[in-house]
Amino acid sequence: MEIIRNLDxxxxxxxxDAIVRVQNEASNYLKQDNLFFTVLSYEQEGLTVKVEQDRPLTEKxxxxxxxxxxxxxxFGRYIINEVFAHPHPYVESPAEVVNGKWVQLHMNHYEIRLKNVAFQTGIDKTNLSAWINEKRPMSRIVKAMFFNFFKVYAINDLVTNLSGEYKGYYYIKKYFGIELVERLVSLTKHKDVVITESGEDIKIFIP
Structure with a gap:
């Protein structure tokens, strides 16, 4: 595994000696904070480096x-010319909000029973119950599965209200994505829908 990509x-x-030292320092960043460095180019103007953080190993x-x-x-300690950095900060997946209580809350909100979740996901009730009751930790894949399962319900609910005669305020959780909400609204007959953010929610006013 390359400690610094394209260091050649x-x-x-x-x-x-400088190559060994810069690799050792980059290795420490990788082990402690999951930072990756890539040399993009080295020209007369200076060195261009990409630095990105993958899922943090700590809370940093x-x-x-x-x-x-x-x-x-x-790199500035070893390169005389200017160092240009292309940073790529870590962006947490919206599915990270998912835990057992989150799933129970959404099951209650959409009036979904465990057997319905089992039928639609193909996962047996024993495993589902263990995750939902927090007797077994959820992996990132499991969290993503639950998140997208209820995202479909949220979208269907919103589309139903936009397609019908509903008028007034409608709320959807912000973590489902305001861009998606705006796109769905643009495809409906409503032209004066107002979309704003309110705390953890996206507030949609359908006139």
């Missing part, structure tokens, strides 16, 4: 500016 592009610039999530600082600091 700097083989004519860095001494063997670096900001855009922090990633820029880290890249400039790491």
């Amino acid at each position: 592009k700097l083989s004519d610039v860095l001494t063997p 999530i670096y900001t855009f500016d922090e990633l820029v600082f880290i890249a400039k600091d790491l």
Whole structure:
């Protein structure tokens, strides 16, 4: 596994000792914070590096500016020319909100019974119950499965209200995506729908 991707592009610039040291420092960032570095180019204007954070191993999530600082600091000690950083901060999946209580809340909201979830997902009730009652931890795949399962219900509910004669306020959780809501509204007959964010919800006014 390459500690720094495309580091060979700097083989004519860095001494063997500098290559070892910069790789050791990058390795520490990888182990502690899941940071990855990629050398994009080295030209007369300077060095261009991509720095990205994958799912953090700890609670530390670096900001855009922090990633820029880290890249400039790491390579700036060994490169005379300017260091240009292309930061890619970690963006948490919306499915990370899912836990047993979250699933129970949505089952109650959409009046869905466990046997319905089992039938539609093809997963037996024993496993579903263990996850929902938090007797077994949910993997990222399981969280994504539950999230998208209820996202379909949320979308169907919204489309039903937009397609019918419903008038007034309708709420949908923000983690289901305001872009999706805007796209769905644009496909309906309603032209004066007002979409705003309100706390954890997307508030939709259908006149």
